[in-house]
Amino acid sequence: MKCSQPQRIRLISPDDLADLYPSLAISLAWPVIMPMTVNQADFQPASNAKRSLLFQAIDHLNSQAAAVDNVLAIANIPYGVVSINSDKCTLCMSCVATCPTQALKDGGDTPALKFTEQDCVQCGLCEAACPEKVISLVAQINFNPQQRQQVQILKKEPPFECIRCGSEFATQSMVHKMIEMVGAHSAFSANIERLKMCGDCRVKDMFEDILDDPEKQLR
Ligand code: SF4
Ligand code: SF4
Structure with missing residues (x-):
C-alpha cells in the first residue's frame, strides 16, 4: 500500500527524541484508518478461511489508501499466478488434477484451462505435473480484487x-x-x-x- 506520507515508521535513538515532535505534528494531519472488525457493515467476510480474511483485510486497508500499487512482485510467497505457453499446452488437464485449491479448472464441456489468481498458493504441483513443461509460476500479490478473483482462460480450443x-x-x-x-x-x-x-x-x-x-x- 502506498501512503501519501511514506515515513509512518522509522527508528530513532533516545538522543534524537526531539526529532519526534515534528513527525508527531505531521501525523496529526494523516487520515484516520478505520479499523476492520467482522461486525462492521462494510466488512462482511465471505468465509472465515485465513486466506480470504487476509485478502479482505488488504482490500479494506487499500480502500483507504491515497494510492495503491496494482501488483507487488515478491519471490517465495504463497500468492501469485501461473503462466503457460499456450501453443504447447495440449489441454491434458494433468495440472487441474493436481491443483489442491482448484485455482486451475477445466472448461466443463469445452476443452479449456481456467485459472483464478486468488486461489493459487504457488505450491508448484501443476508445474511438476505438466508433461509438456509449459507452466511457470509468478509470485506476486495482486491488489486489484476484480483481477484477482476473475476466472482467466489460459487456453481454449474446439x-x-x-x-x-x-x-x-x-x-x-x-x-x-x-x-x-x-x-x-x-x-x-x-x-x-x-x-x-x-x-x-x-x-x-x-x-x-x-x-x-x-x-x-x-x-
Ligand atoms: S501453483 Fe499450486 S495452487 Fe497454484 S495453480 Fe499450480 S497447483 Fe494450483
Ligand atoms: S498439464 Fe500442461 S499441457 Fe496439460 S493442461 Fe496443464 S498446462 Fe496444459
Whole structure:
C-alpha cells in the first residue's frame, strides 16, 4: 500500500527524541484508518478461511489508501499466478488434477484451462505435473480484487471430432501432438488416420481391415 506520507515508521535513538515532535505534528494531519472488525457493515467476510480474511483485510486497508500499487512482485510467497505457453499446452488437464485449491479448472464441456489468481498458493504441483513443461509460476500479490478473483482462460480450443463418427473424443492439441510423436513410427504410419478416430471407431476400422485382408496383420 502506498501512503501519501511514506515515513509512518522509522527508528530513532533516545538522543534524537526531539526529532519526534515534528513527525508527531505531521501525523496529526494523516487520515484516520478505520479499523476492520467482522461486525462492521462494510466488512462482511465471505468465509472465515485465513486466506480470504487476509485478502479482505488488504482490500479494506487499500480502500483507504491515497494510492495503491496494482501488483507487488515478491519471490517465495504463497500468492501469485501461473503462466503457460499456450501453443504447447495440449489441454491434458494433468495440472487441474493436481491443483489442491482448484485455482486451475477445466472448461466443463469445452476443452479449456481456467485459472483464478486468488486461489493459487504457488505450491508448484501443476508445474511438476505438466508433461509438456509449459507452466511457470509468478509470485506476486495482486491488489486489484476484480483481477484477482476473475476466472482467466489460459487456453481454449474446439474439441477434436472423430473423422469416422463425428463424436468429440479429445482436444485438437492432443491429437496433433499424438500424430507428431508417433505418426512417423512404422506401427502407425500406414494407419495414421486411425489416430484421428475415437476408441470405438479405431477398433471397428482395425477389424474391417482384418476382414478385408486377413493376411495383412501378419505382413
Ligand atoms: S501453483 Fe499450486 S495452487 Fe497454484 S495453480 Fe499450480 S497447483 Fe494450483
Ligand atoms: S498439464 Fe500442461 S499441457 Fe496439460 S493442461 Fe496443464 S498446462 Fe496444459
